[in-house]
Amino acid sequence: MSTKPATDTRLKILDSAKVLIAARGFSAVGLSEILSAAEVPKGSFYHWFRSKEQFGEALLEHHFESYLVEVDANLFAAGQSPPQRLLAFFSQWHATQSGNYPQARCLVVKLSAEVCDLSEAMRLVLERGTARVIERLASCLAEGIATGDLAACPDPAEVAQQLYQQWLGATLLARVQRSAAPLDQALAQTMRWLAIQAVDSRHNLSHIQLQSTH
Numbered sequence: 718m719s720t721k722p723a724t725d726t727r728l729k730i731l732d733s734a735k736v737l738i739a740a741r742g743f744s745a746v747g748l749s750e751i752l753s754a755a756e757v758p759k760g761s762f763y764h765w766f767r768s769k770e771q772f773g774e775a776l777l778e779h780h781f782e783s784y785l786v787e788v789d790a791n792l793f794a795a796g797q798s799p800p801q802r803l804l805a806f807f808s809q810w811h812a813t814q815s816g817n818y819p820q821a822r823c824l825v826v827k828l829s830a831e832v833c834d835l836s837e838a839m840r841l842v843l844e845r846g847t848a849r850v851i852e853r854l855a856s857c858l859a860e861g862i863a864t865g866d867l868a869a870c871p872d873p874a875e876v877a878q879q880l881y882q883q884w885l886g887a888t889l890l891a892r893v894q895r896s897a898a899p900l901d902q903a904l905a906q907t908m909r910w911l912a913i914q915a916v917d918s919r920h921n922l923s924h925i926q927l928q929s930t931h
Contacts, residue, residue, distance in 0.1 A: 727765045730755045731779045734772075739822040743773055743832055773832060773839045780824045781846035788850055792857045799861030800911050803854075807884065811904045814888050815897035826888045851877045867914045880907070 733755035737746045748769060752759055766772035791806040814823055825847060833840040854877035861867030870876055887903035 726757055726761050731776055734776060739824055739827055743828055770836050774842050777839060777842040788853050792853050798866045799857050800866055800915055802857055804911060807907050810884055811900050815900045823888050851881050
């Protein structure tokens with residue numbers, strides 16, 4: 718007997734709740750609202766989730782699963798250089814977070830301050846998920862250095878961490894200011910940084926090639 722309908726119910730609950738929670742926060746959204754949005758009975762919720770906290774863990778895990786697919790589509794796209802892929806990744810971040818679309822809002826920014834004090838289990842999901850994003854950024858940076866498309870740096874993982882922190886901060890400020898200006902600035906700074914890295918890389922490569930001829 719197929720379990721697909723039951724699995725679809727679980728995903729329906731998660732997807733419906735994500736829109737509500739991205740807009741209003743975890744604590745502000747009650748179980749009755751989630752059930753109403755998903756159009757499922759209370760028993761269906763407790764079939765899949767023992768508590769709201771356990772549901773919160775599943776919600777964040779589901780968020781990162783889908784988000785990492787998008788991350789990989791940008792950072793490991795075939796036929797594009799690492800700088801192009803990095804720019805595509807941050808351009809998509811800018812596009813999704815600067816618009817007035819609650820369903821596209823970053824759950825990391827929306828929930829981190831709230832749930833990290835509320836639930837250690839949910840905090841750990843956030844920690845693991847953000848670490849996986851940073852690892853992918855570091856991998857793309859390392860590839861760019863290896864191919865000569867980006868200037869060498871001592872620690873790509875540290876640079877990836879700094880970039881991620883910059884964009885998380887810009888996303889938070891965009892919410893506080895109700896303005897896309899912080900995200901506009903983050904994108905402009907990232908584009909300048911990538912241009913400088915690419916110029917330095919070409920200069921270093923030319924210097925190495927020149928030395929090899931003597």
